[in-house]
Each structure stands twice: as C-alpha cells, then as structure tokens.
Amino acid sequence: MKLYIALLAAVLSIQLTSCSSGANPGNSQSPSSQNQSTIVNTGSDTMVNLALAWAEQYQTKNPDVSISVSGGGSGTGIASLINGTSDLANASRKMKAEEYDQAAQNGQEPVEFIVARDAIAIIVNPSNPIDQLSLQQVSDIYSGKYNNWSELGGEDRPIVRVSRETNSGTHVYFLEQVLRMGEKGNKTLFSPDTLLLPSSQGITSEVRDNPNAIGYDGLGYVIPEVKVIAVSKGGQGPYILPSVDSVNDSLYPIARDLYIYSAGQPDADIQEYLDWIISPEGQTIVKDNGFVPISAQ
Amino acid sequence: MKMPASGKEQTIVFLIKVSGYSTIVFVVLILFFLLRSGAAALVEVPLSNLFGTLWYPIEEYYGLLPLIAGSIIVTIAATLIAVPVGVLTAIFIAEIAPPSARNTLKPLVEVLGGVPSVVLGFLGILFYSNLVREALYLPTGLTALTGATLLALISIPPIVSISEDALDAVPRSYRDAALALGATQWQTIWRVTLPAARSGVLTASMLGIGRTIGETMVVLMVTGNAPVMPTGLGALFSPVRTMTATIAAEMGEVASGSTHYHVLFFIGIVLFLISLLINLTASAFIFRQRKRSERILS
Numbered sequence: 001m002k003l004y005i006a007l008l009a010a011v012l013s014i015q016l017t018s019c020s021s022g023a024n025p026g027n028s029q030s031p032s033s034q035n036q037s038t039i040v041n042t043g044s045d046t047m048v049n050l051a052l053a054w055a056e057q058y059q060t061k062n063p064d065v066s067i068s069v070s071g072g073g074s075g076t077g078i079a080s081l082i083n084g085t086s087d088l089a090n091a092s093r094k095m096k097a098e099e100y101d102q103a104a105q106n107g108q109e110p111v112e113f114i115v116a117r118d119a120i121a122i123i124v125n126p127s128n129p130i131d132q133l134s135l136q137q138v139s140d141i142y143s144g145k146y147n148n149w150s151e152l153g154g155e156d157r158p159i160v161r162v163s164r165e166t167n168s169g170t171h172v173y174f175l176e177q178v179l180r181m182g183e184k185g186n187k188t189l190f191s192p193d194t195l196l197l198p199s200s201q202g203i204t205s206e207v208r209d210n211p212n213a214i215g216y217d218g219l220g221y222v223i224p225e226v227k228v229i230a231v232s233k234g235g236q237g238p239y240i241l242p243s244v245d246s247v248n249d250s251l252y253p254i255a256r257d258l259y260i261y262s263a264g265q266p267d268a269d270i271q272e273y274l275d276w277i278i279s280p281e282g283q284t285i286v287k288d289n290g291f292v293p294i295s296a297q
Numbered sequence: 298m299k300m301p302a303s304g305k306e307q308t309i310v311f312l313i314k315v316s317g318y319s320t321i322v323f324v325v326l327i328l329f330f331l332l333r334s335g336a337a338a339l340v341e342v343p344l345s346n347l348f349g350t351l352w353y354p355i356e357e358y359y360g361l362l363p364l365i366a367g368s369i370i371v372t373i374a375a376t377l378i379a380v381p382v383g384v385l386t387a388i389f390i391a392e393i394a395p396p397s398a399r400n401t402l403k404p405l406v407e408v409l410g411g412v413p414s415v416v417l418g419f420l421g422i423l424f425y426s427n428l429v430r431e432a433l434y435l436p437t438g439l440t441a442l443t444g445a446t447l448l449a450l451i452s453i454p455p456i457v458s459i460s461e462d463a464l465d466a467v468p469r470s471y472r473d474a475a476l477a478l479g480a481t482q483w484q485t486i487w488r489v490t491l492p493a494a495r496s497g498v499l500t501a502s503m504l505g506i507g508r509t510i511g512e513t514m515v516v517l518m519v520t521g522n523a524p525v526m527p528t529g530l531g532a533l534f535s536p537v538r539t540m541t542a543t544i545a546a547e548m549g550e551v552a553s554g555s556t557h558y559h560v561l562f563f564i565g566i567v568l569f570l571i572s573l574l575i576n577l578t579a580s581a582f583i584f585r586q587r588k589r590s591e592r593i594l595s
Contacts, residue, residue: 075552158436165522165546166355175355189353192363195439195521195536198546202422202518209427212436 037269039067043077043090044169046218047258050116050289051090054277057285065269074169081263082106087270089261092118092169108263115277116258117292119219119242120174122229123204125211130154132230132239135253139179141214144191149212161194162203162215173256174216216254220290247292258291331569335562342560352524352538354547359560363524365567367441367537368510371520374445374533375452375509380502382449383456387498390457391464392486403461410454418518421447426519433534439521441537447515452505459504463497464490496583503579507572510541517542540564 041051048071055067072080077089082103095110103110122138124130130152133141140146142161150156164171180186197203200221207215208225215226219242222228230239233253246252260277262270276282283293338347342359349360390402425447426438433442467490475485491498521536522543544561551558 079552160437166353167547167551172355187356189356192351193523193525193536195437195523196538196546197522198517205422206426206437206439210430210437 037065039065039088039270039273040086041067041069041088041090041260042072042080042086043088043260044074044092044258045071046092046118046169047090047116049220050258050286050291053285053289054282057281058273058276065273067273073167078261081110081261082108084263087263087266088274091259091261092256093173094259095261103263109265110261110263111265113260113262113274113278114257114294115260115274116283116286117247117294118256118258119247119252119292120170120178120216120254120256121219121222121242122231122254123207123215123217123222123226124229125207125209125213126225126227127211128154128227130229131227132232132237134232134235134239135178135181136235138231139181139188142174142179142190142194143188144193157212159214160206160210160212161191162206162213163190163194163196164200164203164217165196165198170216170218174254177256178216178254218290219292222290244287244292248295255292257294328569331562331566335559335564335566338556338559338563341556347560347563350526352543354557354560357556359556360524361540361560361564361567363526364538364540364543364564366527366532367520367524368539368541368568368571370441370527370532370537371444371448371516371539372506372510374441375448376502376506378446378449379452379456379505379509383453383501383505384460384498386453386457387460387464387501388486388491391461392482392490403458406454406457409450410458414451414512414514415518417447417450418515421515421519435534437521437536439519439536441520441533441535444516444520444537444539445533447519448509448512451512451515452508455508456501456505459501460494460498463494463501466497467493499579499583503575506575510571510575511568513541513545517545522546540568544568 041055043051048069051069055069059065059067074089074091074093077086078091078095078099080086081089082099083106089110095112100110122133128149130149133152137146137152141152141159142163144161146152147159148156149159163174166172175190176182179188179190195206197206200217203215203217204221204223204226207213208223228241230241231253232239238251240246240251240253242252242255247255260274262274266274278294283295286293338359346357347359348362349358350362351358351360352363386402386406390399390406394402421443422439426440426443428438429435429440429443430438471489471493472485475489476482480488516539520539520542522538523536524538524543525532525535527535527537544564547557548561551561
C-alpha cells in the first residue's frame with residue numbers, strides 16, 4: 001500500500017517537474033529558468049518513501065530546486081544512472097563490479113554516498129514462545145533444515161517460512177548475509193516451500209495472523225502486532241534486538257548500509273542536496289521513516 | 298430489389314471489416330512479439346534446466362515445471378468448483394426461480410462479476426486465508442485451495458450469465474413437449490433443456506476456465522507463490538506459484554534483454570499455448586455437437 005502511494009507521489013512529482021522544465025541532463029533547452037535546477041532520483045523501493053520525504057522537505061526549503069523521485073528497485077536505479085536518465089540512484093545494496101564496468105564504458109565514474117542504515121528484523125507471531133535465535137539457526141530455518149518449531153525449543157508447530165519476492169534487494173541481502181552467512185561460495189538456497197510475498201504488507205499480515213510463521217523485513221516496516229526476535233551472531237550470544245543504538249554500535253548482525261550513487265563528482269546543486277541529507281536535519285527524516293541514521297547524534 | 302450501396306454504407310461496411318480483422322491482427326502481433334522475446338530462452342537455457350523442477354531465477358535455476366503444475370492445479374480446482382455451481386445457478390435462475398427472485402438474482406450475480414480481483418485478493422489475504430488455515434488445520438492459509446475458491450468466485454458470474462442466456466434461448470415448445478409427454482420438471486431440465494443449450498453452456502465454462510488460468514492478482518496475493526513441485530493431492534492444501542503470478546512479480550525489475558527476461562516471455566508463450574489448446578478443444582467439441590444435432594434434426 002505504502003509503495004503505491006509512494007509511486008503515485010513519484011509520478012505526480014515527475015509531472016510537476018516536467019511542468020517547471022528545469023535543467024535536467026536530457027533537457028537543456030530552458031533559457032527562461034536560469035536558477036531552477038532539477039535532480040532526477042530513481043532506485044530502491046525500500047528507500048523510496050525516505051527519498052520522497054527528503055525531497056519534499058528539501059524543496060520547501062529550496063524552492064529553486066526540484067527533485068523527482070521514483071522507485072523501481074536498486075538495479076533499475078543504477079541502470080538509469082548509467083544510461084544517463086537520472087542524476088542520483090538510490091540503492092539498498094552496493095553497486096556490482098559489472099555495473100561499475102558498464103559505467104566506465106559510458107565514461108562515468110560513479111561516486112558512492114552512504115546515506116542511512118537499515119536493520120532487517122526477524123519477526124514471528126506474538127504467540128510464538130521463541131524470543132531469540134542465532135544467525136545459524138535463522139539460516140537453517142530458511143534453508144529447510146528445521147521444519148518444526150519444537151526442534152528449536154518451541155511448540156509442536158510446523159514452521160512456515162515467509163520471504164520477500166526474489167526481485168527485492170532485501171531478499172538478495174537476506175540470501176547473502178543470513179542464509180549464506182556472508183560466506184563466498186556458499187550455495188545454500190531458500191527452501192522451495194518458502195512463501196514469496198510481493199509486499200512488506202503481505203509479510204507482516206501473514207506473520208501477524210499465523211502462529212506458525214517466521215518472516216523478515218526492514219525495521220521501518222515492522223508493526224507492533226508482530227514479535228521481533230533477538231539475534232546473535234555466534235551460537236552463544238549475546239542476543240541483540242534491532243534498534244537504532246544496536247545498529248550504530250554494530251551489535252545487531254543483520255544491518256546494511258543504504259546508498260545513493262551519483263554519476264560522477266556531483267555538481268554544486270547535487271552536492272548541496274547530498275550534504276543536507278547527511279546533515280542532522282536530513283538524518284532526522286531517516287529516523288522518522290524507521291531507518292537508522294548514519295551517526296548517532 | 299437491391300439498392301446501390303451509398304458512400305456512407307461503404308464506409309460503415311469498411312469500418313466493420315477493419316474491426317473484425319483487427320482482432321486477428323492483434324493476436325498475430327502478440328504471438329509474434331512473444332516469440333521474438335521468448336524464443337531466445339530455448340537457446341540460452343539448457344532444456345534440462347528449463348524443464349527442471351527448481352525455480353530460483355536469481356541463481357539461474359529456470360525450472361518451469363512447478364509453475365506449470367501450479368497453474369494447472371489452481372485452474373482445475375477452480376473449474377471443479379465454478380462450473381457446477383455456475384451451471385446450477387443458471388438453471389435455477391432460468392428454469393426454477395419465480396420471476397421476482399430471478400430479477401434480483403441475475404443483477405446480483407453481475408455485481409459479483411464487477412468486483413475487481415484485487416479487492417477479492419485483499420479480502421482473501423486478510424480474512425479468508427486465516428479461515429482456511431484454522432478450519433482445515435493447515436500450516437498456512439496461503440494455499441492453492443484458497444486461490445482456487447477465490448478464482449471460482451471470479452469465474453462464476455460469466456458462467457452463470459452466458460449459461461442462463463443459452464438456457465433462455467431454448468424454445469418454449471421443447472419444454473412444453475417434454476412436460477406433455479409426462480416428464481417431471483427435473484427430467485425436462487436434465488434431458489431436454491440442458492442438452493439443447495449444451496453449446497452455450499460449454500462456451501460459458503470454457504470462458505470461465507480461460508478467465509481462471511489468466512487471472513493474476515488474486516493468485517499473486519493468496520497462493521503463497523512458493524515454487525514447490527506438487528507430489529499428490531496434498532498439493533491442493535499447500536502453497537503454489539502460478540505462471541501468471543511469476544510474470545507479474547518478476548517482470549517489474551528484470552533487466553531488459555537478460556536470460557531471465559527471455560524466460561519470463563517464454564512462460565508467456567506457454568500460457569498462450571495452453572489457452573489456445575483450451576479454446577481449440579472447446580470449439581472442436583462445440584462444432585462436433587452441432588453437426589450431430591443437425592444430423593438428428595434433418
């Protein structure tokens with residue numbers, strides 16, 4: 001739901017942008033509006049609400065800058081950065097080596113900015129007595145090694161694994177950092193009976209209603225009706241709950257950086273916007289949207 | 298006496314011809330586009346992978362069998378629910394119900410047909426799937442059965458509507474003759490009216506099946522989308538992933554021109570062929586019926 005609203009807003013903002021006809025890279029015939037500048041920002045669906053909130057606040061402060069934000073996914077954003085249709089790409093993962101190669105072929109040298117952090121929370125139904133799991137246990141649950149909660153000290157119930165769809169950056173992160181524990185060459189796959197749900201909303205509603213379910217989602221999408229599991233990196237503990245503090249202190253093991261990439265060294269307007277995002281004011285918006293600010297001021 | 302065709306009439310005839318032929322042109326264009334974008338999958342992916350049992354496209358496992366099986370399970374189950382219920386509802390409306398009930402029932406069925414599938418999916422994921430899980434003691438309510446029952450709800454209205462029209466078109470004299478020979482109302486319906494309306498009822502059922510296999514939103518929302526290879530009847534009570542849901546979920550973010558992109562179009566070709574097969578079977582069947590009845594009548 002949230003995503004659809006965000007997309008609608010994105011479309012609206014694109015229309016507004018095209019009305020004001022600024023100096024975006026593909027459109028330089030704007031002699032009338034010298035001071036108006038346009039920043040085109042595409043990418044990660046995880047970050048689209050955050051990016052919209054930034055753009056909205058920044059535009060009210062700087063009326064001569066107009067920022068158009070749209071989602072589509074990290075890969076889509078990076079692709080449009082490389083082919084020159086957008087100025088900034090939001091990404092919930094690092095750019096891949098192949099993507100850097102493609103950019104180099106187009107004579108670009110993308111610059112990476114870390115703009116926020118995101119913790120991925122493991123969630124279960126509130127009636128599930130289990131409060132904590134190790135990373136290895138979560139991996140074994142999703143790979144299909146454990147099939148009943150009693151094997152983990154819970155009730156005698158089947159485990160229902162719930163995941164995002166394979167096109168989600170969150171799914172890929174979870175596969176690499178949780179299922180495969182960050183090990184290169186580890187070829188573990190999700191158990192084929194894992195439910196692949198197309199939205200964060202689908203995951204939270206299944207976990208809220210189904211006492212057998214386990215799911216994962218960005219901290220910003222967790223609702224109070226589900227229980228968040230404390231996770232430990234090794235087998236022995238300590239078991240840590242995801243929060244702003246535990247992510248900043250690098251205690252919570254399933255946290256990732258969120259990035260914005262620019263096509264090259266950014267020009268003055270874009271640099272100013274990026275500086276503002278990293279400033280305390282921009283990072284307050286990060287916190288309001290349920291993400292973790294990059295430094296705990 | 299034949300009037301010379303005026304310019305106005307020629308224009309109208311021309312427009313009618315164009316719209317008639319345009320359907321054929323569109324189908325051919327769609328087929329051409331599907332083949333152009335999807336045929337590459339046959340070259341890029343080894344057949345043992347393409348027709349394997351593991352679907353995990355981000356690691357280059359493109360096994361289509363679980364998806365095809367998923368679509369077939371959901372479609373068969375939905376058809377087994379929708380066709381009997383739909384045809385019986387049509388019989389009730391056309392033959393049994395008093396005129397007052399008939400005048401309320403038919404519009405109500407058409408209202409059901411107007412409910413957008415995304416709304417049904419939303420109700421399904423919020424309420425109905427929990428009901429299924431609790432009533433049948435299943436691990437999860439997002440199953441093939443949940444999807445099939447909701448799809449049946451979607452395909453019942455067209456089945457009722459078209460079957461009812463077909464039953465209505467059976468001449469009054471057929472029923473009068475049957476009743477005059479001493480047949481009961483049930484015997485008249487089962488032995489005379491329904492067989493006479495057979496081709497319309499069959500068309501209705503085929504349209505219903507076509508609607509079911511192509512429906513996307515509901516199955517994407519309530520069947521759980523797990524690409525499990527079905528092993529037996531139990532598959533009806535476990536999550537499935539259909540071809541339509543796969544295309545809808547993955548097309549959005551796939552890189553244009555990649556192997557994954559070609560495979561998704563290849564799924565489109567498979568879906569197209571299955572629909573074509575259903576329609577050909579239906580029209581062959583209807584054609585055969587008509588010839589037989591013509592023979593009897595002559």
